[in-house]
Amino acid sequence: MIEAVGLTKRYGAKTAVYNLSFQVRPGAVTGFLGPNGAGKSTTMRMVLGLDRPTEGRVTIGGLPYRQLPNAPRQVGALLDAKAVHGGRTARNHLLSLAQLAGIPARRVDEVLGVVGLHDVAKRRSGGFSLGMGQRLGIAAALLGDPQVLLFDEPVNGLDPEGILWVRNLMKQLAAEGRTVFVSSHLMSEMALTADHLIVIGRGQLMADMSVQDFIAHNSASFARVRTPETEPQQREKLSAALSEAGGQVMPEQDGALRVTGLALPRISDLAHEADVRLWELSPHQASLEEAYMRMTQGAVDYRSTEDQKAGLMQPQPPGYAPPQPQIPDVPQQGWYAPPPPAPGENPYATAPPATPPADAAHTDQIKPEDSR
Numbered sequence: 240m241i242e243a244v245g246l247t248k249r250y251g252a253k254t255a256v257y258n259l260s261f262q263v264r265p266g267a268v269t270g271f272l273g274p275n276g277a278g279k280s281t282t283m284r285m286v287l288g289l290d291r292p293t294e295g296r297v298t299i300g301g302l303p304y305r306q307l308p309n310a311p312r313q314v315g316a317l318l319d320a321k322a323v324h325g326g327r328t329a330r331n332h333l334l335s336l337a338q339l340a341g342i343p344a345r346r347v348d349e350v351l352g353v354v355g356l357h358d359v360a361k362r363r364s365g366g367f368s369l370g371m372g373q374r375l376g377i378a379a380a381l382l383g384d385p386q387v388l389l390f391d392e393p394v395n396g397l398d399p400e401g402i403l404w405v406r407n408l409m410k411q412l413a414a415e416g417r418t419v420f421v422s423s424h425l426m427s428e429m430a431l432t433a434d435h436l437i438v439i440g441r442g443q444l445m446a447d448m449s450v451q452d453f454i455a456h457n458s459a460s461f462a463r464v465r466t467p468e469t470e471p472q473q474r475e476k477l478s479a480a481l482s483e484a485g486g487q488v489m490p491e492q493d494g495a496l497r498v499t500g501l502a503l504p505r506i507s508d509l510a511h512e513a514d515v516r517l518w519e520l521s522p523h524q525a526s527l528e529e530a531y532m533r534m535t536q537g538a539v540d541y542r543s544t545e546d547q548k549a550g551l552m553q554p555q556p557p558g559y560a561p562p563q564p565q566i567p568d569v570p571q572q573g574w575y576a577p578p579p580p581a582p583g584e585n586p587y588a589t590a591p592p593a594t595p596p597a598d599a600a601h602t603d604q605i606k607p608e609d610s611r
């Protein structure tokens with residue numbers, strides 16, 4: 240288990256990570272999410288003893304990384320796939336790492352097979368594509384058969400098949416009982432890969448909860464209602480009637496109304512009573528990506544001046560507290576090669592969207608999009 244307590248890192252006047260406390264448990268994939276500059280890499284570097292915390296501490300299995308006996312056999316990491324000697328072959332790169340850590344050479348060939356680089360093992364890594372480089376970095380992380388694995392943006396530069404492969408690899412490693420900590424910008428990818436999420440913004444903890452709970456808390460449902468564009472007074476009339484009945488009504492960019500807090504049949508009845516014609520009345524569910532963007536909106540350092548989603552930030556409801564994670568007790572298994580997708584199978588198929596909770600229909604300033 241990785242445990243951070245009050246972790247803080249300052250670079251001069253810049254606070255990269257502030258008072259961060261979390262646990263990353265074995266037997267699960269924990270996604271580490273945050274916008275650019277949120278402090279994900281800094282946190283991972285502190286976990287790996289590459290940066291010293293200004294305050295607080297972070298331990299792996301109860302010890303700081305630097306005090307772990309034979310650390311490369313206990314902890315594997317991919318931080319920067321480009322940090323390799325480009326003049327060396329893939330095999331020689333891994334061999335040199337293995338020798339430093341006292342790992343037998345046969346393990347090098349094993350991990351080359353696991354990441355699918357066996358055929359290019361004798362090629363210089365300097366000529367590798369971004370995706371091949373990522374695979375080599377993952378091979379290096381797996382070399383010591385470690386119980387704890389950290390991956391910083393492992394799907395960067397990978398094609399869809401590579402992304403699916405990484406997704407399966409992470410899940411398999413966790414199913415073997417390992418601790419898997421993976422950073423990403425992409426909620427959509429993490430929602431498919433991770434069991435648990437730690438979200439940070441400007442170095443501070445914003446959420447620490449299971450993916451299931453994140454979906455339940457954030458996939459709020461709402462209705463879109465549209466009246467004839469030629470009769471704006473109808474829209475005003477409907478808006479007033481819905482608000483009076485306790486709904487939260489917000490205008491959408493295309494002239495429709497976004498309504499939360501009222502069921503669709505009730506909206507229909509109220510429109511009928513107000514003698515307002517409807518051109519659209521449709522159910523929608525906020526996407527997880529939007530919920531994540533809303534959560535981190537106030538903590539984005541770098542934003543385009545064209546940003547369409549500015550102003551979508553909503554505070555968490557009063558008394559909001561993330562629930563404790565539930566980690567499955569998965570027995571340790573041996574090594575494996577992740578199976579390729581079966582012929583004809585859609586390798587990009589996703590899990591069905593989760594059902595929102597009954598009380599999820601609260602005010603949400605987000606765009607109408609379905610799916611996770």
Ligand SMILES: Nc1ncnc2c1ncn2[C@@H]1O[C@H](COP(=O)(O)OP(=O)(O)OP(=O)(O)O)[C@@H](O)[C@H]1O
Nearest residue numbers: 250253254255273274275276277278279280281282
């Ligand atoms: N060595 C350093 N010296 C000064 N500032 C730093 C240093 N390393 C990181 N920072 C700053 O700390 C903040 C957090 O950076 P970090 O790289 O940890 O974020 P991140 O979440 O990994 O971002 P990204 O998703 O863009 O990789 C940023 O503002 C960054 O500029």
